[in-house]
Amino acid sequence: MTQTTLKLNLGPQHPSTHGVLRLILELEGEKILSCEPDIGYLHRGMEKMAEGMTYIQYLPTVDRIDYLAGCFYSELFCRTVEKALGITLPERVRIIRVILLELNRIASHLLWIGAFLMDLGAVSPFFYAMREREMILRYFEKLTGQRMMYNYFVFGGIRKDIDFLEDIDEILRILPSKIQDYERIITDNPIFLQRTKAKGILEPEIALNNSVTGVNLRASGINYDLRITDKLYEGFEFSPVVLEGKDAWSRYKARILELSTSMNIIKQGLDRLNENKTFEQKLINPLTLKLPEGEFYSEIEAPRGLASVYIKSTGTETPYRLKWRTGSYYSVNLLRKLLVGEYLNDAIAIAGSLDIILPEVDK
Amino acid sequence: MDLEELKTLIEQCELDGNKICIKNSLYDIVNILKNKYSYNLLKSITAVDLGDETELIYNLYSTIDEEDVILSVKVKNEAESIIDLFDSAKADENEIYDMFGISFIGNDDLKRLYMPENWTGFPLRKDYVQDDTRLAWNDDTDNA
Numbered sequence: 417m418t419q420t421t422l423k424l425n426l427g428p429q430h431p432s433t434h435g436v437l438r439l440i441l442e443l444e445g446e447k448i449l450s451c452e453p454d455i456g457y458l459h460r461g462m463e464k465m466a467e468g469m470t471y472i473q474y475l476p477t478v479d480r481i482d483y484l485a486g487c488f489y490s491e492l493f494c495r496t497v498e499k500a501l502g503i504t505l506p507e508r509v510r511i512i513r514v515i516l517l518e519l520n521r522i523a524s525h526l527l528w529i530g531a532f533l534m535d536l537g538a539v540s541p542f543f544y545a546m547r548e549r550e551m552i553l554r555y556f557e558k559l560t561g562q563r564m565m566y567n568y569f570v571f572g573g574i575r576k577d578i579d580f581l582e583d584i585d586e587i588l589r590i591l592p593s594k595i596q597d598y599e600r601i602i603t604d605n606p607i608f609l610q611r612t613k614a615k616g617i618l619e620p621e622i623a624l625n626n627s628v629t630g631v632n633l634r635a636s637g638i639n640y641d642l643r644i645t646d647k648l649y650e651g652f653e654f655s656p657v658v659l660e661g662k663d664a665w666s667r668y669k670a671r672i673l674e675l676s677t678s679m680n681i682i683k684q685g686l687d688r689l690n691e692n693k694t695f696e697q698k699l700i701n702p703l704t705l706k707l708p709e710g711e712f713y714s715e716i717e718a719p720r721g722l723a724s725v726y727i728k729s730t731g732t733e734t735p736y737r738l739k740w741r742t743g744s745y746y747s748v749n750l751l752r753k754l755l756v757g758e759y760l761n762d763a764i765a766i767a768g769s770l771d772i773i774l775p776e777v778d779k
Numbered sequence: 780m781d782l783e784e785l786k787t788l789i790e791q792c793e794l795d796g797n798k799i800c801i802k803n804s805l806y807d808i809v810n811i812l813k814n815k816y817s818y819n820l821l822k823s824i825t826a827v828d829l830g831d832e833t834e835l836i837y838n839l840y841s842t843i844d845e846e847d848v849i850l851s852v853k854v855k856n857e858a859e860s861i862i863d864l865f866d867s868a869k870a871d872e873n874e875i876y877d878m879f880g881i882s883f884i885g886n887d888d889l890k891r892l893y894m895p896e897n898w899t900g901f902p903l904r905k906d907y908v909q910d911d912t913r914l915a916w917n918d919d920t921d922n923a
Contacts, residue, residue: 456893463878464902624819624842627867640820640842711796713838715822726825726836737903741823741838749870778893 421449426763428457435774439751439767443760451755451763453748458778466738471497471571472702474735479565481740482776484527487520488718489740490569491648492725497571500712500729501700505573508692510648512578513569515685516556517648518678519584522591523552524719525671525678528771532668533602535768536611541602548594555583571705573697584686588679595675603669612664616754616766619662626753627746630721631674632770635659635666642717652684664769671771706733720744720771744776798836798849805852806859809837813864817843821861824871826879828905829853833879837861860885878903 426439436457442449462481466474478493479486491513498505505513530545553563558580560566568575602608618628620636633640634657641656643649657673659666707729715724721743728737747770754770755763793800801808812818822838835858837850852858860883862868872883877892880901891898900907 459893461902621819622866625866627821627823627865627870629820638842645845711798722822724823724838726823728827737827739823739825741825746867746870749867753866 419444424760428454435772437748437772437774437777439755439763441755441760441763446760448755448758448760448763451751453751455748455774455777458774460775460779462740462779463738466735468734470702470733471705471707471735474738475570476565476567479567480775481742481779482718482720482723482744482773483564484773485520485524485719486565486567487517487569488716488723490567491517492714492716492718492723494569494571495648495716496712496714496725496727497705497707499714500707500710500727501571503572503698503700505648506696506698508577508689508695509573509697511685511688511692512574514648514652515578515584515682515689516566516568518681518685519552519555519587521719522675522678523549523556525675526552528671528719529598529602529668532768532771533608535764536608538602538608541598544594544598544601548591551583551587551590555580555587558583570699571702572699577695578689581686581689584682588683591675591679595672598672603672609665611762611765612668612769614663614665615762616664616758616769617662618750618754622753623750626750628721628743628750628770629746630717630719630743631657631670632667632721632747635670636662642715642722646717649681651688652681654680654684664765667769667771706731707735715741718743720773720776721747740779742776742779744772744774745779747772748777795851798851801850801852804859805835805837805850806861806864808850809839809861809864812839812848817841818846818848819843821865821867821871822847824868824875826875826881826903828879828903830905833881835875835881854881856881858883862886877901880904 422443424441424443426441428436428438438454440452440454475493478489481489526545526549530542533541556566557563560568618632618636620638623633623636629640637658637660639656639658644656654677657670657677659670709729709731712727713724715722723743724741726739727735730736751767754766758766818839818841820840820842822840825836827834832853832855835852835854839848858881860872862885869886869888872886873889873892875881876889877894878901882889
């Protein structure tokens, strides 16, 4: 008898691929022999686009690199321009940015929790997670006028002073009990444990060798959180979530724990807002903005791993070259390794646990 | 490890700000950095089209010493591949091939990534738009 293998297309329209990702799997029975991700369905040419736009024209588009965590890319881009111009942010603006980033991180993680459980066939947690995420999106809508692409950060400051602080208080009051609910429904659920425990083991060496960062790396036992050394987070006290489990369950648990870390940071931020009441900005005229000649690089801890931007300027109104580094791009490429030898029914659980989002991959 | 120490390690190189510009084999230097100095994370590879040549910038990081190092090498159309050292380089090199048309010696798995398989031209090159006859404003035949 000759051995035959089956080629299976997973996606791009599969409901659990979080966007449009196509995985070409080679199967022997139900065992995966190889995996080849096919990306590019969402490619918008973000890097080429930048070369023909002024900095202020490009600013609203950077939210679209990751539409679930737009604040992070706004912050990253603004930060790089500020670095090039030698602007240091006033204290209040810095604290407001931290609060909004962490709110955005909570919203992003909540969506992931819902979508991941939906992948595994549990429908209710999706509605619960979306319900809590809705509170945050409503707040952003009130503050910025936008639910997803906020465009709230500008070079040297923010669009306007933060407001509706009682809404944040409300979110912080409600969320802990909801997280407890998630933990009761999900964390020790025997079906969930069977599908995620010891599945998709990611050894720290393999993670590093594949440039996997963020929560996925920390769930494999490596303490690398950029927020610790980030100047924006100066004065905030928190410790990164590092787990030793290496499996899909640990990656889930790490994200649940990160929700509490983010809430802790927001609480500190709100306290510090009371001490820094004067709202001043260091805005620049964006119409005449030219970056000095040189290369500028900065990075940030985004919800899906290390994100960085590189700008080369020749002293004109537009960047000469702009390059984004995003976390999901490397997580997708990790699937080539991580899925081999696993069974098809675990593939979705493993791919889902990495928190891949496709606009970030395709750029 | 500070930059000056690294400079003595690498012969024939120049410091440009915090960037180390390499003149000889990149593979050997990355090999030393990874295996002797625990630079275990390749953050990214960036390509910049400088006109007649392309600059490749390698951002390496050590999670043990918590230090960054930036290497830079200028190439024409071919570069050395470092996929033996870092698996993630496959993804980076493929992206650079797709966008800049640089081929990496030692990486046989280069293919179109974002662009369709039959696409000609490399979008992030500076001469891309001027050369591409599929774009309406470059097509002379209709105007004639």
